[in-house]
Amino acid sequence: MHKPPLYDTVNFLYNHTVSLMPEWVQERTIAAPFTFGAIGGYVSTRILNITLRVLLSSHISNFENEKLPVLENMCRAAMWVVPAAVAVFEPKVAHDVLVNHPSYFAGFAGVYGGGSFAVWQDNKKAKNRLEKASVKKTPPIELNNQS
Numbered sequence: 001m002h003k004p005p006l007y008d009t010v011n012f013l014y015n016h017t018v019s020l021m022p023e024w025v026q027e028r029t030i031a032a033p034f035t036f037g038a039i040g041g042y043v044s045t046r047i048l049n050i051t052l053r054v055l056l057s058s059h060i061s062n063f064e065n066e067k068l069p070v071l072e073n074m075c076r077a078a079m080w081v082v083p084a085a086v087a088v089f090e091p092k093v094a095h096d097v098l099v100n101h102p103s104y105f106a107g108f109a110g111v112y113g114g115g116s117f118a119v120w121q122d123n124k125k126a127k128n129r130l131e132k133a134s135v136k137k138t139p140p141i142e143l144n145n146q147s
Contacts, residue, residue, distance in 0.1 A: 033103040036110065037112075039114060049122055053068065065126045068122070069122065
């Protein structure tokens with residue numbers, strides 16, 4: 001049986017977290033990893049977003065509104081491109097993950113969902129900021145009153 005990437009780390013974190021939960025959560029072998037993955041994906045994405053904004057906004061012009069959303073969407077796409085590439089080039093590994101590690105797959109789906117939701121929120125905020133900035137920069141319409 002092949003171990004998925006970061007299996008030992010993910011397994012340790014999952015088992016430690018589940019051991020702190022009530023028994024009814026421990027019995028949810030698919031829902032619990034999906035939920036933990038979604039929360040972890042969301043929080044990690046938000047922390048990374050804030051860190052990048054703080055570190056790079058002063059060095060790269062319009063980083064927060066134009067460049068960060070592009071970077072986030074590229075990362076979100078890569079989260080499915082990499083597993084898809086594994087499925088195409090290493091189908092036995094992909095099959096093994098789906099069949100022998102269903103909770104690992106559920107957790108990954110949760111990470112993608114939570115991270116995607118955070119990216120969607122960030123993109124929406126960036127779009128709103130750009131719209132507000134363009135409204136402020138629009139010069140007032142001058143009416144020529146020629147009587």
